[in-house]
Amino acid sequence: MxxxxxxxxxxxxxxxxxxxxxxxxxxxxxxxxxxxxxxxxxxxxxxxxxxxxxxxxxxxxxxxxxxxxxxxxxxxxxxxxPAEVYQHLELIKLSKEHYRKNGEGRPTKKDRRDIDDYGSENS
Structure with a gap:
């Protein structure tokens, strides 16, 4: 094949x-x-x-x-x-999350959606 x-x-x-x-x-x-x-x-x-x-x-x-x-x-x-390779991939994903701290700069699309969802739940 x-x-x-x-x-x-x-x-x-x-x-x-x-x-x-x-x-x-x-x-x-x-x-x-x-x-x-x-x-x-x-x-x-x-x-x-x-x-x-x-x-x-x-x-x-x-x-x-x-x-x-x-x-x-x-x-x-x-x-x-090897399992170390997958652990390294998890570290890369975690480092991307800390690239932009929450509350700093312009909100991302995901942040805006979370804000909209929070506003609609309280209405």
Whole structure:
């Protein structure tokens, strides 16, 4: 199965077009080699790809026929990404929250919606 179709089938990417773009930007490697979208993937291959500011490593256990449900994904691949990577992503999210302190500067769209909701609840 092609690497673009495989990553789409096991739900790491929402569309095959997104996988193809990632391949063109050299964000996806198979067994340490940069992969084109048409690269064939077999069981025991290791796929590394960069998505959402983290590099994920997966081991191909089996190749599905079609796109599988979220509960069945673990039958076809094993995520070997270290837990530290996910902790680092959480730290990045927390640091973005402290980028602009509440009450300083112009309210964001979310702040304005919260203010509007608060006003409508008290009316």
């Amino acid at each position: 092609r690497v673009d179709k495989y990553l789409w089938c096991v739900r790491f990417y929402k569309t095959r077009n997104m996988v193809t773009e990632a391949c063109k930007k050299n964000h996806i490697t198979v067994n340490g080699l940069v992969a084109k979208p048409s690269k064939e993937v077999f069981a025991t291959d290791k796929i590394t790809f960069r998505k959402d500011q983290i590099t994920q490593n997966i081991l191909v256990l089996n190749v599905p026929e079609n796109r599988v449900g979220a509960k069945l994904v673990e039958m076809f691949c094993k995520n070997e990404t």
